[in-house]
Amino acid sequence: MTFLGVSVTGATGMESALKRARLAQNLTQEEAVEQLNQITGGATDASLLSAWESGRKRTGMKNRRALSQLYRERSEVLFAHQDGRDTASVLEATGTDVVVRMLTRYTDLVEAMVEVVASAREHLVVTGSRSREKAYLAAIETAVAQQPDLVHYRVLYGPPRHRGLSEHLVRLLELRDPGERRNGVRTLHIGIVEPLEAMERYFVASETAAVVPLPSFHGAEGFDCGVLLGREAAVGLVQHGREACASARPVETLEAVRALPVRHGATPEVGEV
Template sequence: MTRTPEGDSGLKRERTARGWTLDHAAAKLNTLTGGATDASLMSAWESGRRRTGQTNRRGLCTLYRQRSEVLFAHQDGTAASTLEQTGTDVVQRVLTRWADLVEAMVEVADTAQEWLVVTGSRSREKSYLAAIETAVAQVPDLVHYRVLYGPPRHSELTAHLLRLLELRDPRERRNGHPTLRIGVVEQPAAMERFFVASESRAVIPLPSLHGSDGFDSGIVAGPEAAIGLVQHGREACASARLIQTPEAVLALTAREQHHGVGGT
């Protein structure tokens, strides 16, 4: 993936030819996809800093009435991005104990100042959920994205989502960004992702190294990977159905499970 010189991508040419601002184009895309793309993510796609996911690619092709190979040639080139060149150097630590995994996830939430992106529908670890709520309550400028893959699997997660909506109004914006986004990916074929990422670090849980039950291992990743995962989560949320009210949370059917260890 190569970064494109200013004004040189098909995405930007199609937008500017219509006289649209980034905000205007993002709003039109969201009308098509039902997502929550914003101007900064549109800019990252146009410059080639980030690749556009399949749902938003289809939406942009429809919006601009243009072929994918024209709009996304700058994203699909053979040159590797900085993150791709870094490779396994982004991994700072391997976690092989459940207690260490939870501690590392809590630390991501505790230290987040700008972004806190969490994915998955299996969370039930109380200290981890409490750390997220504390960050949302105590850091006004923090932007929090929660991406669910299907309904919450545990009642603890449902209660957590309700508390988040008590702490923040999803309509509130700071520094041009909504400060809370909860979205649910409902496509049956979508693979559930598990990670927590801030602007400076990330933790990615792995299937258990000790047995077949749940997730009790993981890796800690540095800033390059963390920033990439923040964008991953934002794009996933942009393609998800937004959950904006307590009523919408409660409408998701919580499927309580009594066995196994939850993901993030």
């Protein structure tokens, strides 16, 4: 699947500086990501490195710094093929057309998030540690149970804020073993972003649509509104979540999930999803 919104290497067929730097050290992609993960503590794989090298996907700042260290080359050299501004990306050209609908009621917000989950067939990325809406969490579990080829990423920002989310993570691990592969691909990834003071992100994204919750339009409490985004924005958020999960600490056993503290009461009470 092609992810939009990122400049792609031009038609000349020239290799990127990022790929040339790896080849100069006589490293395979598998060897390079092994050394990269030793620096970052993440879980980048060879397919993601290949996408970075070709320019199909944009490398995050943490991995840029680590690759600069690994290859002993400046970031602006290694990633020039990703940062070129000669041609506007599809997302830039689309502009506000990526906004499908503003969601101004909590019921609309939950309905849209459930629909994004239910329609996912390739990737489903969910971020945040505050989820507790039962219908939403149940929809995720149903998708994981009924779509065996669906690759699901759950990115936590700090420990769960509610017992319901902890129980949801346990149910995901009961449905799938993160260590198993389907057609050579791991289909369940759960990670916690550290340090704990990292800015929390809230969104759900599939390969075709995404929902980002927003602060309430109706008062100072809660996050009961949001925005429904189309494909061009959704694929960018999927990439965001995949990179965040790759650099997060894996939490992929029942013991690891049950060991997470639950930070009760650390969030607004109205409209949490």
